[in-house]
Amino acid sequence: MFVALHLDVFTKLSGDSKNAKAIAQEAGVPENRVLTIMTVLTTMGLVTREGDAYTNSPGAEAFLVQGARYDFSDYLRLQIDRQMYPFMQQLEGVVTDNLSPDDVDSYAKWMENEEEARLYSESQHAGSLGPGRTLARMVDFSGVDHLLDVAGGTGGFAIRLCQANPNLRVTILDFPNVVALGREKVAEAGLSDRIEFIGGNALESEWPSDVGAVLMSYLFSGVPGDAIPELARHAYDVTRPGGLYLVHDFMVEDDRS
Template sequence: MRELCVIMPDFGRAYARHFPTKDVSHGEPLPRTPVGCEQLDSQRDGMFADMVMATPEFTPLALLRLLDGFRGTKALTAAVRLGVFDLLASEGTLSALACAQRLKLEERPARMLLTACTALGLLDFDGYGFANSSSADEFLVRSRPLYFGDFVLLVDEEQYQPWGDLVAALQENRPVVWAPQAEKRFPADRADIEPLFWNGMSSVSAFTAHAVSRSFDFSGFRSLLDVGGGRGDFSIELCMHQPRLRATVYDLPSVCRLTERKVAASGLSDRIGAQAGDLLLDDELPAGHDLILLSNVLHMWDEATVVKALRKCLTALNDGGALVVAEAFVDDDGTGPVGAALMSLNMLVHTAGGRNYTRREYEAWLTAAGFSAICRVPLIVDAPGANGLVIGRK
């Protein structure tokens, strides 16, 4: 006990000289140094000099929060997989024991997962039981129209494990999920049979399309070519808000089958069609459109491929038409933002030459391709798949 009395209070007094004189966890004044320990004051100051020179900002807590990121990700994905949010949406507030029984888990692990989800803001606890938070109820319940769980599962299944090989990708400058010389470079040739990627990306595209449709005036356009449009989320959103607009989703054959199903479900089959093609392999894009959209497409490829794609778009556009590039752009100075910077690293892990580019780079490439009146358009609301637009005119 005497050793404890010497070390702990002395640390407390040294700490209190540079931080508020309240105990961090209990809010009480820190204890005085016990009688008989005063002679250690000078030794104390030397012992903790380097430590107490730090201010509260200079602690490893920010690093610890970064390190905890994967734990939060796995807690979220486990809850989605096990159907926690679907269960609570269906039955309302439940105790930990009731959740465990319905999820076919033992009470101990169920309670631990529920506690973690509550701490992450995914669940609410009222003193008796657990319920979905408003955010979880809106986005993580499968029956909801804005269900985001498919993207959660996509990240877990197709991104989480490959990111474990990030060091290899950095050292070898290559993707770690497939060989660069392999023919199959993208989960597209079986899109209608293995739709996880497209369902997950549709979760992101729907929100991004909502933001884009409100950030730029599309009312003057009549014919949209949605290049690499996936399941047609952008075309559906834009046509819903622009009654005179018609659209064609241009994507790989198996993707177009998914497009047709979603467009039919939206009731817009009379205004939105799907045309199979390959932006990389086709010599020309379908012509006769006054608006071309490239949303979250170009970051998958190297610079030379991007420039070729932009030139094809210029050729396909009607005179006076516009090309809209929607992306998570890296800042011109290369310092962020976080979402775009991490997505760019994701392109290192998953593609042979892709990365997230800056607005300045797109402006230079559009100019070189022959576009004019190039401008930047910010998004008026945050979106998960883009942080702005770069637009060029023919």
């Protein structure tokens, strides 16, 4: 799938059906290699095949085509493939507390690298715009004037929430290298007057107080387990009575199913 994303296969198939030869010519890749890729994509259910012609599945058309309404392609292509999968080589060391000094053991250390921070943030932004639109539809923010987005990245969620709620302004707290790109993204969206940034570490920096809502998206899954209760307490402390506390993350049922 990652190779197909880098070759723009799903975008090339958007609204159309093509055989392996046509895809290979457009991608500039030998046909036999494309045929192997398309066979795998078919078994994964990402494309369908009729004769020798391939067509995007509904899911691929919705989420893997560049520019689609819920486009996740850059998030998967850049962040998951280029950054997250290599980190799997450190998994044993993480579990056994046996990381080498050169291993990346925290987001803070990782985001100190400006190039890595930009690549991560560009892909995360692409992957946040769709969920941000969904959150704006699911939650009533009409009574919220100020939202604190802790580790809010480059503002994907904030942009969608502000677009849907003219009454809302957002403060984003994230690492300085992330904030630098975030200001660009927010300016492009025309929301610099309503979305502001604080450069810092959510576990160490001072948070704004007296806010109407706190959002934490993928923060709990990116910090040490013993930091989570303190983050929750901090959110409670800075939120006005009756405010909203929103956690968007990977979760299982209480019985671990």
